[in-house]
Amino acid sequence: MRACAQRAFLLCSMVFAEESRSGRAGLRSNDCNNAADFRELARRRLPAPLFHYIDGGADDEITLRRNTSAFDKVRLIPDALADLSSLDLSVKVLGQRLEWPVFCSPTAMSRLFHHHGEAAVCRAAHRHGTMYSLSTLATTSIEEIGALTPGPKCYQLYIHKDRAMSWDFIDRCKEAGFSALCLTVDTLVAGNRERDLRTGMVTPPRFTLASMLSFFAHPHWSLNYLAGKKFELANVAGHIDAGTSKLISVIDYINSQFDRSITWKDAEQAISRWAGPFAIKGVMSVDDARRAADIGASAIMISNHGGRQLDGSTAPFDQLGPIVDAVGDRIEVILDGGVRRGSHVLKALAMGARACMIGRGYLYALAAGGEPAVDRALGKLRAEVERDMILMGCDSAKRLNRSRLHFD
Numbered sequence: 082m083r084a085c086a087q088r089a090f091l092l093c094s095m096v097f098a099e100e101s102r103s104g105r106a107g108l109r110s111n112d113c114n115n116a117a118d119f120r121e122l123a124r125r126r127l128p129a130p131l132f133h134y135i136d137g138g139a140d141d142e143i144t145l146r147r148n149t150s151a152f153d154k155v156r157l158i159p160d161a162l163a164d165l166s167s168l169d170l171s172v173k174v175l176g177q178r179l180e181w182p183v184f185c186s187p188t189a190m191s192r193l194f195h196h197h198g199e200a201a202v203c204r205a206a207h208r209h210g211t212m213y214s215l216s217t218l219a220t221t222s223i224e225e226i227g228a229l230t231p232g233p234k235c236y237q238l239y240i241h242k243d244r245a246m247s248w249d250f251i252d253r254c255k256e257a258g259f260s261a262l263c264l265t266v267d268t269l270v271a272g273n274r275e276r277d278l279r280t281g282m283v284t285p286p287r288f289t290l291a292s293m294l295s296f297f298a299h300p301h302w303s304l305n306y307l308a309g310k311k312f313e314l315a316n317v318a319g320h321i322d323a324g325t326s327k328l329i330s331v332i333d334y335i336n337s338q339f340d341r342s343i344t345w346k347d348a349e350q351a352i353s354r355w356a357g358p359f360a361i362k363g364v365m366s367v368d369d370a371r372r373a374a375d376i377g378a379s380a381i382m383i384s385n386h387g388g389r390q391l392d393g394s395t396a397p398f399d400q401l402g403p404i405v406d407a408v409g410d411r412i413e414v415i416l417d418g419g420v421r422r423g424s425h426v427l428k429a430l431a432m433g434a435r436a437c438m439i440g441r442g443y444l445y446a447l448a449a450g451g452e453p454a455v456d457r458a459l460g461k462l463r464a465e466v467e468r469d470m471i472l473m474g475c476d477s478a479k480r481l482n483r484s485r486l487h488f489d
Contacts, residue, residue, distance in 0.1 A: 110450030110457060115465075116421040116442050119458055123194075123448035128302060129295040130280035130288065131193055135444050137276035138388035144396065145388030148419030151396035155428050156487040160474035168470060169477045170463075174413060174436045175261035175358035175380055177233035180210025181463050182478050183426055186417055186440035187237035187263070189218035192312060194448040196305040200229055201452035202443055207232035209459045214263065214438070215316075217250065218334065222315040227257025235261040237362065238351060239268065240343045250316065251354050262355050263382060264348055267363030271335040272390040349376040360415065365400055367407045370414075380413035380435070387418060387440055398429065402483075405433030423465025427473060431481040 113119045124132050138145030170181040185206050192198035199221040206213040207230035214235040215226050226234060236254045241247045254262060281288035288296075296303055306312070314334070340347075352359045361373040362382035373381045383397040383404060397418035405414050416429040417438040426437050439462070446458035475481055 110454035119445040119449045123445040127448050128299045130282040133276040139272035140392035147396045151398040152425045154489045163474035182436040184212035186438040187214040187216035188440050189216045192220035195451045196309045197451040205455040223253045233260040238264045240340050242340045261358040263360040263362040265362045269341045370404045370408045374408045374411040382415045382417045384417035401432045423469040431485045
C-alpha cells in the first residue's frame with residue numbers, strides 16, 4: 082500500500098512539475114490575444130478529458146482541421162483611398178440587428194468548462210452587441226437565460242423521440258422571450274470522438290490514471306465544480322431522469338433520446354409551431370438548402386458540427402459559395418465552423434454569408450478565465466473584424482462581395 086501511495090505521489094509531483102515548466106501559473110487570460118492563445122490557456126487550466134472534449138473532433142479529425150484551413154484557399158483584395166471616417170459592421174440576422182456579423186453558436190454543458198457556464202457567454206454577447214445561442218443540452222435553463230439580458234437569443238432545438246418534449250421546448254422559448262430558433266439536423270447519432278474514448282470521457286466515465294491525475298492537478302477547477310450548483314442538463318431535467326445529472330452523459334443522451342426518423346415534415350412542423358425567425362442548422366448540401374427555403378425557414382446555418390460528426394465531410398466555407406448561389410436570394414445564409422480570425426469573417430461575408438457563428442472561439446476563453454475571458458475574446462475578435470475592414474478599404478459589411486476575393 083505504501084509503495085502504491087509513493088508511486089501516486091511521484092506521478093502527481095511530475096504532473097505539477099510539468100504544469101510549472103509550461104508556465105501555467107504565469108499565463109493569464111489578459112495575456113491572450115487570439116483564439117490560439119485562449120486555447121493554450123484552456124489546455125493548461127482544464128483537466129485533460131474536458132479540454133479534449135472541447136478541442137476534439139470525429140475519427141481522424143480531418144474535417145476538424147479542414148474547417149479552418151479552408152479559409153486559406155482565398156485571399157483578400159483591399160482597396161485604397163476610401164473614406165473610412167465611419168464604419169458600419171451591423172447586420173440583420175434572424176430578425177435581429179447585430180452590431181457586428183458574428184454571434185455565438187450553441188454548445189453543450191458549458192458549466193463543465195467553467196463554473197460561470199452559459200450565463201457568462203450570454204452576458205458577454207449582450208455587452209458586445211450580438212446574439213447568444215442556447216443548447217438543448219445546456220447546464221442553464223431556457224428560463225434563466227431568457228431573463229438574464231434583454232439581448233437577442235436563439236435556442237437550439239433537437240427533435241426527441243418524445244415529440245411532446247420537443248414542442249414544449251418551443252413553447253418555453255416563446256414564454257422566455259427568445260428571438261429565434263434553430264433546428265440542428267446533423268446529430269441523429271453521436272460522432273466517433275476517439276479522443277473522448279482515450280481520455281475516458283464516456284458514460285460511465287472510464288478515466289485512465291493519467292486522466293485522474295489531471296483532475297487532481299487542477300484543484301481550482303475541481304473545487305469550483307464541487308462547490309457550484311448541482312450539474313444537470315437543465316432543459317431536459319424533469320423530463321428524462323437517465324443521464325441528466327451525470328458528469329458525462331451527452332453521447333449516451335444523443336444516442337438514446339434523439340429521433341433518427343425525423344424528416345423535412347418535422348422541420349416544417351417546428352417552423353409552424355414557432356411562427357418566428359427559424360434556422361436549419363447542419364445544412365451542407367445545395368439540395369438541403371433549397372429544401373429549407375421551400376419549407377419556409379428564415380435561415381440556414383452551414384455547419385458540420387465543428388467536425389465532431391462525419392469525418393471526411395467538406396468544410397462549411399467550401400460549401401458557402403455554391404449554397405449562396407443557389408438560395409442566397411431566398412434565405413439567410415450563416416456560416417458556422419472554423420472561424421478563428423477577423424479575416425475569416427470577411428472572407429465569409431464576401432462569399433455571401435449574412436453572418437458567422439463561433440463555438441470553440443468562446444469555449445476556449447470560458448475555460449481559460451470565465452466571463453472576463455469570454456468578454457476579452459469577443460472584444461478581440463470584434464476588433465480584428467473592424468481593423469480588417471479598414472485595411473480592406475471597406476466601410477460596411479454590406480459592401481463586401483466576391484470582387485474582393487482572389488481564389489487559389
